[in-house]
Amino acid sequence: MIGARVFCIPTATLERSSSSSIFFFFPKISTRPVSRVSTTVAMSTTSKSQEELDSIFKQKRVVRTTVRKSLKAMNPSLRTQQDDAIQNTVLEAPWFKSCRRLCAYISCKSLNEVDTSRILSKILQHPGTTTTAASMTNVADKKLYVPWVEDKKSNMRMLHISHMDDLIANSMNILEPALVDALGNEREDVLQADEPIDLFILPGLAFDRCGRRLGRGGGYYDTFLKRYEDRAKAKGWSNPLMVALSYSPQILEDGGIPVTPNDVMIDALVTPSGVVPITPPAIERM
């Protein structure tokens, strides 16, 4: 575990990116701190005019462009080093070892996302292929759900997979569960998660140490997580741990991530230097 507890302070207007020494000027940017009762940003939609929203979405696009550039410029051996460090941290973490149902993203090389291939292989490792009893106990009984994009209107589901062979590239060139088998028959084992999830391993373009997360602009995760949260509340499920994986250039200083009302905050960040627990449940468990 790195980084002691971080206290998030309200916004300043001049913000500095920690990773690239670039200064962002965001007039009146909203960076209010986390509400973990509702994981969405504590800000009412109605309190923002469309003009203000347009301005924040514009700021998001500016940050995305900057972070994409830093990711593209990352030295390949540094990237591999960071992929290894991040995946080792996850694989060795008690909160990962103890989780039974999780949703994780399938990393996409062309998007320069933190690699999840070793994490996924470990989860999908089947009893009999493991070498030691210790490795079997922790992974063989995990149920894995991965994203499946339903449409272009921010609708996404999480579908169960048992093998990497269950995947096929979608129109965005991201691997996702195939809904039919090689013979064209509907696969019955691909079901939408309708059970409590212990852990979400989230992608994203940029993060701060206070739990703010900037996605790729599709609104898929925010929409999904809000719906999941509503369903969990209705069914009395406990909150999952929401953990994002981040290369060092993706971690911005507090205030560097523009936020809009639907943004869902994360509980913790896994960085190349270790875990940054953010919310009380994460601080308790990490």
Ligand SMILES: Nc1nc2c(c(=O)[nH]1)N(C=O)[C@@H](CNc1ccc(C(=O)N[C@@H](CCC(=O)O)C(=O)O)cc1)CN2
């Ligand atoms: N690995 C992975 N799977 C995922 C996501 C993700 O971020 N990563 N998603 C998370 O939502 C959903 C898919 N959403 C996506 C949204 C945008 C792009 C994308 O290619 N964006 C380009 C810019 C495109 C543009 O601006 O027109 C990019 O970011 O470079 C990909 C996936 C579900 N599956």
Ligand SMILES: Nc1ncnc2c1ncn2[C@@H]1O[C@H](COP(=O)(O)OP(=O)(O)OP(=O)(O)O)[C@@H](O)[C@H]1O
């Ligand atoms: N100016 C705007 N006003 C209102 N909605 C907007 C505006 N610009 C984009 N959106 C919508 O906001 C959503 C994207 O939100 P945001 O940029 O916060 O997503 P994100 O961080 O990529 O989300 P995630 O990674 O969680 O999927 C999309 O549904 C998009 O249509």
